[in-house]
Amino acid sequence: MAFNEVFQYSIVSALMDGVASHGTPIARILDHGDHGLGTFRNMVGEMIVLDGEVYQMKADGSVVHINPEETVTPFATVTRFQPTTTTRATVTGKAGLEELLTGLFPKARNHFLVVRMDGAFRKVNVRTAGGQITPRESMVDVCARQTTHTFEDVKGTIVGFRCPEYVMGVNVAGDHFHFISEDRQRGGHILAFETDGDVDIAAARMSQFHLELPTEDEEFNEAALKLQAQGIKAVEG
Template sequence: MAEPNTLYQYSLLNALMHGISTTGPTLSEALKHGDHGLGTITRLNGEIVIIDNKAYHFPPDYTNLQPLPPTEQMPFLMITRFEPTLTKRLSAPLSMNTLDAALAPLLPAKQNHFLSVKIEGPFSVVRCRFVPAQERPRQSLKELGQRVSPVEFRDVRGTLFGFWSPEYANGFSVAGFHLHFVAEGGEKGGHVTGFEVDGEAVLGAAAIKDYRVELPDSEEFQEEVVTNAQAADLHAVEGARH
């Protein structure tokens, strides 16, 4: 079993920007490294969130969520065994724009560590974006990100989970918040670009200083030099805030 509050990552966001997306760990392999996480599946055919060892797949056509098949591979994955060191019961409004303030004292005190973040409760709105699947091998995430479909869920209870990555991590992940959402009951969710909480919610978080990255051992990964994507391109396709 993984140590709590360590972060395992498979592959690089820079690799997805190059369209490298055919191999990765299966769910059973991923769960050896933690119980909460997020990622994408092969050919960028939707994204996933893992909450309490349960994995949900967001199809790119934003239809209802589906359980992730145990044999499906994840060419990009970030996962941790989540044990919050900070827990707050919130009664004041919370949004993506005020999340960093709500995470005090972890931010800014731990701004050069990774953070895991979980919010449970009623959301007045959750804004998500969906990226189409690859139509050909090596189609870049930057190209796919030009055809993003935005979706809003209103007055919904659920769980939001993800990570804060420090500025220097751009390209490995995306600097700032990278968050995914699943509604109570598991019927809808997605990659979060914004949210608002008006009612009482529970915020949990932990600082992460043990960060392990496993690189793909595939011909696809070695076909060309993986270069650093522009920060603006990473944030445009991921919808992150930092």
Template sequence: MAFNELYQYSLISALMDGVASHGTPIARVLEHGDLGLGTFRCMDGEMIVVDGEAYQIKADGSAVHVDPETTVTPFAAVTRFRATATRKAAVSGMAGLEELLNSIFPKSRNHFLAVRMDGAFKKINSRSVAGQLKPREGMVDVCSRQTIKTFEAVKGTIAGFRCPAYAMGLNVVGDHFHFITEDRQRGGHILLASGFETDGDVEIEAAQLSKFYLELPTEDDEFDSATLKLQAQGIKKVME
């Protein structure tokens, strides 16, 4: 794939329906991008991809580097990232980031954005999950058992995407970001409601994405039997 094209494996609606027992090797995902996010088989933890390396953030907030050849993901979104805009700025929460991105990309309403932030953060509120307790358990139930961690005075990287409204059900509409510390030892999914606050200026890199490639699971009975009805409120709930 060329730079700044979004590759996605499976659908967020599939996770909502509990389609997570199988997937594709992370090595295949990394062929398409070096920055992104996702989850793991049975929704066991949060995934962040930074600099072409994939990390699993477990329920206790600890992060481990995964073997891409032997580890499988039921959902992932990545891009071969090259920033088209770079800023140094202090940001307070999702609202502050939204304002900044809107000023950088005023005509991005109906496009995907890839975002990376590196620096010192005063506070980050994040979560991770321990996965399904049984096959076909949906994402809302999995996230009802989430573990919330607050990181204070920490350096690290935030990575993720902003998706346009028409992508609801395919992906998550709006902002979806994961975090990992500079030493790659801790992290999580950033909660939209409480979010994050930088400790002074951080480096913010972003790019508008105009091509979107979607790969669906094949020979997967769970996926083939799933209803995949739009669950917009449920998707919003698990992101908060």
């Protein structure tokens, strides 16, 4: 794939319906991108893809470096990231980042954005999902048992996407970010954050979207896949 094109395997509505027992090898995902987000089989932990390396952020707040040849994902979104815009700024929270990105890309309301932030953070609040207890357990039920962690005075990287409203259910509409510490020992799905002064921000607008749906997957074939917009907003924080 070319730079700054979205590749996605499966859809968020499938996770909402508990479709997570199978998937595709992460090595195949990396054929399409080196930067992104996702989860793992049975929704055990949060995935971050950074510089072509894959990390699993677990419910206890720890991080494991993943061998992509040996691990499967039921859902992932990646791109081959090449920034078109860079800046330095102090950012307080998701609302501050939303305002910053809108200012950097005023004509991208109905496009995708890919984002990376590197620097020091006063505080980062994250959550991580521990995984399904039973097959086809819904994402809402899985996330009801999620754990939260607060990291203070930490250096690290935020990776994520902004997706347009019309893809809700296919992906997560709005901003969706994961964090990993500089030492690759801590991380998770971002609930809140505050930078410690200016951080480096790199981003690009994307207009090419490639979606691959699971095949020969009984769970996916039988799932209702009805839009659960409020449920998605609740679990994504």
